[in-house]
Amino acid sequence: MSFHPSMVLRAHLPQSSRVTCVLPGLVWPGNGITATLRELELPGLAAILGHGRVRQQSGLPYASWLAQQFGAENLPWGALRWEGESERAADGREQPFAPKDAPYPNILCADPVSLAFTSSSLVLRGPRELDLRPTEVEALIAALNEEFAHIGEFHAANAQRWYLHLRQPVATHFHPLADVLGRPAALFQPEGEGARDWNRLANAIQVLLYNHPLNRLRGERGQLTANALWFWGAAPAGCTEFSPLKRPANTLIGDEPTLRGLAAVSGAHWFASDAADSPASGQAGHRWWHDTRLQDAALAGDFMGWLTALQELDDELLQPLWEAWQAGRLQELNLCAPSDRMFLSSSLKTRSRWAFWRGTLANDRLAPLLQAAPQPSPDAPE
Structure with a gap:
């Protein structure tokens, strides 16, 4: 040459x-x-x-x-977001938030939201508006894990970002939370295989959260209640590991x-x-x-x-x-x-x-x- x-x-x-x-x-x-x-x-x-x-x-x-x-x-947003969770140590370095040992396809974002009726529809209010305190997050996560242990395990990285580590893979399509906030929730329901089961689960979770003493207190104080979870970020069908x-x-x-x-x-x-x-x-x-x-x-x-x-x-x-x-x-x-x-x-x-x-x-x-x-x-x- x-x-x-x-x-x-x-x-x-x-x-x-x-x-x-x-x-x-x-x-x-x-x-x-x-x-x-x-x-x-x-x-x-x-x-x-x-x-x-x-x-x-x-x-x-x-x-x-x-x-x-x-x-x-399309990407497995739940697994990717979980992969990126971290906490900062006293010396300023980023440390892992939690062991990344959950099966890759089985992680969903399960963010806390508030469903509120307007004059014409049921509208979603997001985790930022809820402004949950750490003690409230801990209590709600504990209640979810006690009631729904057969589904998987709930985790909270902070007040706004929650996760569900499922025991079985999911093939249902969910809409990202950012697409739904401030809009009629009925237009963004789960779709495809297993959608009915996920709707039933969502309804059961709403009943649990609505009746939780913590949410009753928030309602009495005029605060938004964390009365639902929004599931999203499932891995695309057939994905079993991170692809480059x-x-x-x-x-x-x-x-x-x-x-x-x-x-x-x-x-x-x-x-x-x-x-x-x-x-x-x-x-x-x-x-x-x-x-x-x-x-x-x-x-x-x-x-x-x-x-x-x-x-x-x-x-x-x-x-x-x-x-x-x-x-x-x-x-x-x-x-x-x-x-x-x-x-x-x-x-x-x-x-x-x-x-x-x-x-x-x-x-x-x-x-x-x-x-x-x-x-x-x-x-x-x-």
Whole structure:
């Protein structure tokens, strides 16, 4: 094999630095936010969307979008999330939450929820809104394990993330919790083989939780009651072990246990957000910064919480990244905002620096991009 001087030159070039921000919930699932958004200062987001190549596309359920980024159509979310559960030791290192000895296909997410009647339907309120105390979690898990030991064993990683380790595999299709929150629960019932059995089990669990003294006390205090569990995240039919996944980036950064589980299976490096280098460091390779604060607020219908998270993300993440791209420390900066209403993305590459006709968006132009109703966006040539 012969060598050319250009090959030596390329061999010594530094590896490019790329960052992708994954911000589910960045698009608020409704309209009418323009006036409120005027009160915020979002220079990082306004610059990334104004100078970048923006796309608004049809929405896709978040779990489906995330699976696609790892080269799959469907994934065992219960097992992956359990794989990523951890607790932090006194020295700051991540330690396993619990032994990962449960059979892989037999783990379901079993998150605590509150079913509440509206004028027309039964609507799901999520674990974040319940705000259960540790003692309450312990009492409810104990009651579930005493009554339903023949089904499997319930575990709680924290107040919001619960699991059921089943004694037998499950072939039923369940809808992810994020797809159901704030919507009529009747539209998202289990489907396929064993669906009737799971509906009966869900009803029995509701009876137990409704009558639990702890929930009676919560009701008397005017608090939401943890009166149901939402099962989801079963392994796809025929899966008996983790299959290798493609990694969308060298390094995944974020605090969700699902992300840590995906990193473990795909071979990507993983860091908690407070343990990673600054997003503006210009570190070589491709890094995924993943943050679900906006999604948590949007799913709970917490508009003020969503605005607060939006301002925090601009200050902590988006402004430093924009400044790093401007200074040339980043060769590529991408933003992805998946949701089932609309998919918003923006891409800044090296050649984008010459797109002089683009500029930072005013808030009036920013607001239409952050609302569920899609707006046409011109695609000027780079």
